[in-house]
Amino acid sequence: MTKRILLTCGEPAGIGPELAIRALGCGVDYAWIGDPRHLPEGAAFTEIAAPNDPVPTGHLPVLRHDFAHPATPGRPDPANAQGVIDVIARAVDLVTRGEAAAITTLPINKQALKEGASFRFPGHTEYLAHLAGDVPVVMMLASTSVSPPCRVVPATIHIPLAEVPAALTSDLLEQAIRITHAAMIRDFGITAPRLAVAGLNPHAGEGGTMGREESERIVPLLDRLRGEGIDLAGPLPADTMFHAPARARYDAAICAYHDQALIPIKTLDFAGGVNVTLGLPFIRTSPDHGTAFDIAGTGRADPASTIAALRMAHDMADKAG
Known part of the structure; x- marks a missing residue:
């Protein structure tokens, strides 16, 4: 498999930006979709134009997606809600067009999305099913x-x-x-x-x-x-x-x-x-935790579940050919 996994940014005021960086070196090649301003200060990243463009060793490949505002750890900004939603839709579009192997999504905050963008879905799963054509x-x-x-x-x-x-x-x-x-x-x-x-x-x-x-x-x-x-x-x-x-x-x-x-x-x-x-026409995995606003920005976020999600997406994509 040569195509990358797409890692969506999730809620930028949560631990997602830290996890995107801390998962580097896990053995899975992935590209992050989000606003580079939301990454931890000093993070090594390279902006790319297409999901599989090369980057220097040790750098996070970033498909830039500009948000309305910078992010303050632990304090979700309703003005950024639409950006979170649009990143998910962009990832689905890219993987559906065959430009990526799978999607791994970082945690969203459903309350922030409802308040900032009138998000009408119970969660990630239901929104992805809608983007895929309302499949079961x-x-x-x-x-x-x-x-x-x-x-x-x-x-x-x-x-x-x-x-x-x-x-x-x-x-x-x-x-x-x-x-x-x-x-x-x-x-x-x-x-x-x-x-x-x-x-x-x-x-x-x-x-x-x-x-x-x-x-x-x-x-x-x-x-x-x-x-x-x-x-x-x-x-x-x-x-x-x-x-x-x-x-x-x-x-x-x-x-x-x-x-x-x-x-x-x-x-x-x-x-x-x-x-x-399960049931989508593409592979989607996610870490099994939330945005963890209480520790966002502290550097204490555990990347284990994100790494596990990336590795499972990689393994599933390999089996699918």
Whole structure:
């Protein structure tokens, strides 16, 4: 693979600019899209006109994208919100045109985007799906430093917990399973994926005594998909799915809601977790953390998750050819 990964700037008042510099030397060739004024003082960078233009060794390749204002660490500026959004769209355009291998996105602050640019999407994932033509996608969180690996997909994402039972329809769960199954083959090189599906209720409903969503929605769906040859286990009690012997029995877990999926992976591999959007016509990864305004500009930002995201994007692009 000779094309670079595109690293979007994310929220410039967060830790993103530091991470863009601190990830240099990780073994992945990437170019950063953003305003050079937002990089740490003294950062070694070279502006480039195209994603794969050469730069001196040790320099960050920068596709310059001017923002309205400079950035103050820890203090998001609403005037810069549109620039954050436009950088994401620019990266999608470049990778869609074949000028880059993949996209790794640095964290955004959704509140700042809503206040400064009336951003109408719940998060990065939904905006990327919109830019790709409103394609159906799912969010996967994948570990990089635990074995067996922990890969989780929440079927419902950024909605209140009280809305989950109604939102978790058979159609939505089927979509998550099919997208995950296809992506495990295409993007992770697993020819016969084994998927585990968590129940919504404690003890996966315990035969209907703790809820009927499993027996009425999940079990019939899984039986039908097994008939098509998809290797599925479940519905399983979520509290016994994530210790090492359990993880060894599947390649990815489909969970009912956000925290059911994210608590185990953030407990097992907080620094090495990577956010991967499955179902897009291009590869997108992201570090599994936020903007960290409290430490922005201090030089204490840990690049481990960004490096893991860049390496996963590189590996996935290699598998895709």
